[in-house]
Amino acid sequence: MIKNYIKSALRNLKRNYVFTGINTLGLSIALAASFIIILFVINELSYNNCHKNRKSVYRVLNYYNTFDRTLTGTPFVLASTLKEEFPQVEHAINTKSIQEFTILHKGENIVVNDAVSSSSEIFDIFTLPLINGTNTKTLLDDKNSICISRSLASKLFSRTDAIGKEITASINKEEHVLTVTAVFEDIPQNSTFRAECLINKSFTITYVNKLFETTNAETNWDHNSWHTWLRLIPGSNPSLIDSQFTMLERKHMGENPLFHYSLQNLSDVYLGSEKVMNNSIQGNWNSIKIFSAIALLIVLVAMINYIILSTAVSSGRSKEIGIRKTFGAKNNQIKYQLLTESIVLTIIVLPLAIAFMILGLPYAEELFQTNLPVIGANIIVYILFYFILTVLIGIISGLYTSVGLSKLTILNVLKGQNMTGKKKNFVRSALIIFQLVIFCFFVACALVIRGQYQYSLEKNPGFHNKNTLLIDIKNSENYTPFLNETQANTNVIMASGAYSGLPTYSFGAMMIPHHQDQEKKVEVEGMMIDFNFLQTMGIPLVDGRYFSTDYGSDVKNSCILNETAVKALGIKDPIGKKIGEQTIIGVVNDFYLHSFRSDIPPLKIQLTEKYLRQIAVYYKEGSAKDLIPQLEKSWKKIAPEQAFFYTTVEEIIEDMYSSEKSRFNTVTIFAFFTMLIASFGLFGLTLFIAQSRTKEIGIKKVLGCSDTIIIFSFLRMNILYVVIASVISIPITFYAMTEWLSDYSIRTEIHWWIFALSFLIAGIVVTATVFIHSYRVTRLDPVKSLRYE
Structure with missing residues (x-):
């Protein structure tokens, strides 16, 4: 049965090649855009999944009571104290990035940006698979030991067999000879913990002592210069440790401690640190929500196109359905056949959409201002999401038409009462308006975001924002x-x-x-x-x-x-x-x-x-x-x-508002895609309507009706759709943009011309799309039009 459904679906798609072509193009663009966004979302949600013990690994956060701020910095002594006084703590380490770390190699200084000091227990906290190395329990115990990543090992030794090799390194301007004790696999991109090499923790103690002109950084509870990581014994309750922190703080910092400690699970570090200061790598739930909403809207526009075009060609399917029912076909069989046709179309589109996605990835990375890598560990997740989304679009898109057509009776078909009339036209009109509302919303939002971006660049901040350089002095x-x-x-x-x-x-x-x-x-x-x-x-x-x-x-x-x-x-x-x-x-x-x-x-x-x-x-x-x-x-x-590094005040200001620029570009691009997909639907709809009115147009021309009046008959309803959509989009856009602008202490206004311009753009695109085919219809010979079947 399924085999017959698929064969029949392929025949019908081939027969209605215009319908198939328009939907294929629209769906492939929509799917490609949504696939890119899904890639971004999956990557964001997968952060720190590479660490096998992430559910039992926690970072200690430091709430500064006086300033009402949460910091990532903690004292060095905290890790050892927690391990001694908290039985739930199985492993505890300090980590600190080395500010200045260079390796002298073949007469050149190789700058290592992600050099981290810690202890051997770091391998019990984070998943750092060893390529070559000894027992992880002692890898960093020696002061002059160093563990390096595969990439750094290849750069220094042209192979990963680096164990026992010596490295001359400058650590905070002091030269040391270090011995390689292990080579670990490169840490995946979707990890908040980054390291090209690991060295002994004593280097940072010396540095902090020198920086603050003290001798007790190792035991001082006021120097919050390290990150503290814990791995709890399986089954431990982290909230219980949070409640015990108060006693620890009073014991070591007095009755009125300046700081209060709390735990944050490793899984929450990337997307749960918006209110945490000094957090180097973090994501943003709002970005995920915004991009997901954009993907949903684009997919909705593509599905609406399918429904609109399906209802337009439904009159041609009614006789087919009537004949099938005459030969005993049941309603469910008709419905499943039409659903299969919709699903088959989306599956055919899937490879084309993936090809478009691959072609568009470099541009999307520039647009989102982030890397969009295809992470090996996420491959299965990508495939599942892409396939499920594709099939889901096929089911939802075909559901309305299949249910409507399957309910037709043989008597109604013989009487010519197919899926036409006011109900069908109302649904179709509502769907077209919905598409246009989405487009007008995107355009108006893009204009507001651009206005705020330009306002931020041009507004006088109270100091010289032009003709000023800032030069770094290390x-x-x-x-x-x-x-x-x-x-x-x-x-x-x-x-x-x-x-x-x-x-x-x-x-x-x-x-x-x-x-x-x-x-x-x-x-x-x-x-x-x-x-x-x-x-x-x-x-x-x-x-x-x-x-x-x-x-x-x-x-x-x-x-x-x-x-x-x-x-x-x-x-x-x-x-x-x-x-x-x-x-x-x-x-x-x-x-x-x-x-x-x-x-x-x-x-x-x-x-x-x-x-x-x-x-x-x-x-x-x-x-x-x-x-x-x-x-x-x-x-x-x-x-x-030392390298000469400078920047301009203009560049810093542009960088500060780069997210606004990125959002403007993103919304503009997706507004273009939305209108492009909707234009395919409008073009196809005009084509099918023109075919159904061929005889009517021929008669009108014979009776002396002008081409202008005929073209206007096609345009007037679509212009009305634009007017309605523009009006509906105004309060939605105004509310959304007012909320967005509330994050700024000074902000641009939402001017009336923004909505007028979005209406004008939508009107021009819709008019041009409908005019192209309606004009072609008016050029037909009336005699041929009257003979049209």
Whole structure:
């Protein structure tokens, strides 16, 4: 029976080749787009699945009570303490990334970006399969041991047989000779834990001691510089450990501890860390929801096309169904036959859709601004999802038509009462309008997102956002000589340094007592700068003065506030007032320290001599082409071993709003696909309607009806559809975009012309699509039209 259904389905698809061709093209585009999105979603949801013990592995999070913020940093001593005092903890480790790790190989310095310090127990926490190596229990016990990835081993030794080989490495500017004890498989891309090599944990203890000028980093509960990972004994209750943390904190940090610890399962690290600061690799549930919704809408448009075209050609199927019923066919047999036809069509489309997906992947990666790898471990999941989605589309698309046609009786067929009439036309009209609503929604959303993106780029943030370079200074010893060279350049108007230039992603805050109520604490962000930095960035004074070399006390005993800080702290006549040991010498105009997504924070600015990591260069307009090579030459003269790296303020701002640009591109592309697929349906529908009205059009032409009136008869209903769809899309778009814009402290407006433009675009596309075929119909010879059967 199934074999006959398939044969019959293939014959009917061949017979109705226009219907088949239009649906094949529309479905293949829709499936290709949805397949790319499914690839993205599956990859996002599969993070950390590569670690076999993920359900029992937890990261310790650190809630900073004073600032109401959750951090990933924890003290080094926490891991060993938890293992000693918590019987549920089977393994506990510290991990910390090495900031500066290079390997000297054949006279070249190879920079290793993902170098991690830890202990041998890391192999009990994360799944790191060994290619070559000894017992994992002792791999990192020796201070000079190192475990490297397959890729790094191939780069250094041209093979994975690297055990026992020595590596000369610079670790935080200190040279060490390390011995390879193991080579592990490259960690999959869908892992939040990344490492090209693993070294002994003692290196980071030495580094933190030197950084904070202490000797007790190994036992200090205040230095939150490490990540703590636990593996619990099977069957342990993690919530019980969470409740025990309070006693541990009081025992080791006093009755009023600054921090509160909690556990986060490894499976939740990627998609459950939106409110966790300093989390390097993380996803976003909103992106998954948005892209999934877009995929669903595109698939819906393709399914609607199938239904619309199926109802259009249903009149030609009624006689066939009547004959089959005359020979004894039952309703269910007719229904299954038509469903099989729909499923067969989608399965035929499947290879074409996959081919389109493969061709479109490079463009999709650029669009989403992320890699979309085909991960080997997910292959079966991809195939299942793609096949299930394809069959599901076939079933849903064919269900409406198959149920309607299978209910036709022989008597109704003989009377000509097939699937026509007001009910059929109403359903068809509603489906067309639904397609157009989706398109108008996409277009209007794209316009709003683009408007916010442009507004963010053009809005004055309160400092120089043009003609300004930011140059990285990795070694503080190079700061002063390079700054002097830069200031001497004739193309430079002014230059100065800071810990981080503007705008910045970095965050550092402190709690300062309110001036009127000492019991009340105000969170104030800190900014560390050099002399003349505020002038270089063009930040104007409101009151007082800038930092000056004429005042020796400015280095340690002076600070400048922004207007928001003065208001938040309740300070009247701030100049000369004290904040702790520092005197307020000036108040600057408010400026956006971060992006426009957040409000301007209360800000305390102070001088620093030690933490100057960037130099801001304000240069003469149009001189960048000459200036940059000159600065690079100066840099190589001062620091020949370090690469010259710079960026512009414009580039940083563009990067800050890259997600808006990505969303605009994404929504625009999918709006195009939506209208393209819908246009195929409208074109096919116009074709079938024109065929059914051939005699009518011939008679009208014989009676003197003009071509314009005939074309208008095709267009007027479709224009009405556009009007209705545009009106329906307005409140939906307005609500969605108002919600989206609420994340910005300053935002663009949703102008009326956005909806007018979306209506105009939809109207032009629909009119052009319908006009093409309706015009061809008017050119037919009336005599041939009257003879048409």
